[in-house]
Amino acid sequence: MSSISSVGSSSSALASAVTGSSSSTSSSGSTGSSVANISGTGILSSLGLGSGLDVSSIITALVNAAESAPQADITNQTNTDNAQIAGLTALSTALTGLQTALSELTSSSTYQTYNATFSANSTSASGVGTATTLPDATPGSYAIDVTQLATAQTSVSSAYASGAGVGGGELDITVGGKTLDLTVSSSDDLETIASNINSASDNPGVSAAVVAGTGGEQLVLTSTETGTANAFTVSAGTNSSSGLTTLANQLNSPGTGAAQDAELTVDGIAATSSSNNVSGVLTGVTMDLTSTGTSTLTIAQSTTPITTAVNDFVTAYNAYNSDVSELASYNSSTGEAGVLLGDPTLAAIQNQISQVISNTLQGNSIGNLASLGITRNSDGSLSLNSDTLSNELSSDPSAVQNLFSSANGVGTQLSNLVTSYTNSSGILQTRINDLQTDVTNLGTQQTALNARMATYQEQLVKQYSNLDTLMSSLNNTSSYLTDLEKQSSSSSG
Numbered sequence: 001m002s003s004i005s006s007v008g009s010s011s012s013a014l015a016s017a018v019t020g021s022s023s024s025t026s027s028s029g030s031t032g033s034s035v036a037n038i039s040g041t042g043i044l045s046s047l048g049l050g051s052g053l054d055v056s057s058i059i060t061a062l063v064n065a066a067e068s069a070p071q072a073d074i075t076n077q078t079n080t081d082n083a084q085i086a087g088l089t090a091l092s093t094a095l096t097g098l099q100t101a102l103s104e105l106t107s108s109s110t111y112q113t114y115n116a117t118f119s120a121n122s123t124s125a126s127g128v129g130t131a132t133t134l135p136d137a138t139p140g141s142y143a144i145d146v147t148q149l150a151t152a153q154t155s156v157s158s159a160y161a162s163g164a165g166v167g168g169g170e171l172d173i174t175v176g177g178k179t180l181d182l183t184v185s186s187s188d189d190l191e192t193i194a195s196n197i198n199s200a201s202d203n204p205g206v207s208a209a210v211v212a213g214t215g216g217e218q219l220v221l222t223s224t225e226t227g228t229a230n231a232f233t234v235s236a237g238t239n240s241s242s243g244l245t246t247l248a249n250q251l252n253s254p255g256t257g258a259a260q261d262a263e264l265t266v267d268g269i270a271a272t273s274s275s276n277n278v279s280g281v282l283t284g285v286t287m288d289l290t291s292t293g294t295s296t297l298t299i300a301q302s303t304t305p306i307t308t309a310v311n312d313f314v315t316a317y318n319a320y321n322s323d324v325s326e327l328a329s330y331n332s333s334t335g336e337a338g339v340l341l342g343d344p345t346l347a348a349i350q351n352q353i354s355q356v357i358s359n360t361l362q363g364n365s366i367g368n369l370a371s372l373g374i375t376r377n378s379d380g381s382l383s384l385n386s387d388t389l390s391n392e393l394s395s396d397p398s399a400v401q402n403l404f405s406s407a408n409g410v411g412t413q414l415s416n417l418v419t420s421y422t423n424s425s426g427i428l429q430t431r432i433n434d435l436q437t438d439v440t441n442l443g444t445q446q447t448a449l450n451a452r453m454a455t456y457q458e459q460l461v462k463q464y465s466n467l468d469t470l471m472s473s474l475n476n477t478s479s480y481l482t483d484l485e486k487q488s489s490s491s492s493g
Contacts, residue, residue: 169240
């Protein structure tokens with residue numbers, strides 16, 4: 001666009017014609033050359049010698065005069081279109097920033113964040129554990145009584161001398177429906193057996209370790225997950241040695257290390273879980289149990305995301321207000337005006353958004369933004385009273401949600417309005433596309449004007465060349481007649 005906007009002088013195509021190059025080569029809109037520089041170039045370097053006229057200046061003046069009016073029209077319209085494009089693009093950007101904040105303000109997830117805490121008890125300051133929530137949690141208080149935590153099965157063998165072989169055969173370890181059939185050599189000691197269990201690709205869910213105690217080394221098998229469903233059984237294959245069979249029987253008797261499920265009640269309703277990370281008992285709540293005992297679980301809506309969303313909306317609206325104020329501004333001292341001063345689209349957007357901001361939502365206990373602590377300043381910007389917002393959130397957070405994100409809420413109406421202006425088929429993009437098309441057409445007009453001026457230049461050069469030839473011939477005739485007269489007078493004397 002820079003080649004179009006920097007118009008006002010003859011084109012390079014015109015300069016080419018002046019210097020004697022082919023007139024069929026035209027500029028693609030570039031406008032930096034001037035016919036004022038033709039006096040000593042090409043064919044014009046000899047023009048005027050016969051007539052005595054300053055032909056270069058005459059041709060320059062004639063071309064500039066013919067070019068001036070249409071060039072001014074193209075330049076002015078191009079500059080106007082580009083300014084409008086820049087202004088409408090800036091307006092669209094400002095509205096897009098506001099739309100981002102409105103999306104946060106109307107999102108259901110903003111209002112579906114909850115805090116879940118256990119009350120302290122005699123065992124721990126955090127009660128029986130911690131809890132997290134999902135958006136479908138329900139606020140309320142629940143009595144939690146944990147009588148048993150989930151544990152993993154642990155089995156311990158008798159003591160063996162370090163490095164001593166246990167006996168050959170097959171050791172079968174089963175968890176649920178999965179079984180590890182481990183081949184054991186007669187020379188394998190506990191360390192080798194433990195290593196082979198842990199590295200087996202078909203390990204069903206156990207880990208093995210060797211503990212060197214005062215009586216010797218002992219093999220410890222532990223389920224990798226808690227709960228009775230993850231308990232294991234151990235047996236020796238039919239052809240196993242008596243030593244391996246004895247080891248299998250020892251590991252198959254967990255004793256006090258038996259697996260168990262977590263057991264608890266919620267408001268007196270019994271529940272169990274294979275894991276201490278209990279989910280599905282309370283909808284939208286996961287409890288991470290750490291101790292037995294009783295505690296009260298309190299689930300309350302978190303107001304932090306709502307407060308953040310409201311603050312982000314006010315900030316985004318003020319950024320939008322600042323941008324449109326500049327676009328529609330007028331400085332009486334300097335006479336400078338914003339590029340969209342008096343623009344009907346901008347005026348319509350400002351009026352409609354302002355109306356929604358001021359609306360009262362029928363049936364809502366808060367009613368309008370002012371009652372929530374969001375008030376308008378004299379310059380059109382918004383201010384937020386954090387205390388008023390906090391009080392309303394503490395009193396009735398659902399009313400705040402309804403005010404912004406219900407079907408007729410302020411946030412919903414603003415979001416729909418802004419989207420109608422900024423989408424790809426909205427009025428802003430439509431106007432920008434039309435203006436860009438006009439700029440393209442002006443570029444075509446510029447190219448055509450350059451070509452016409454180049455042709456006109458060539459015509460003038462030919463005309464003045466013929467004139468120069470004629471004047472030279474007349475001068476020669478005049479000189480001849482003068483000389484002839486002198487000779488005649490001299491003869492008569």
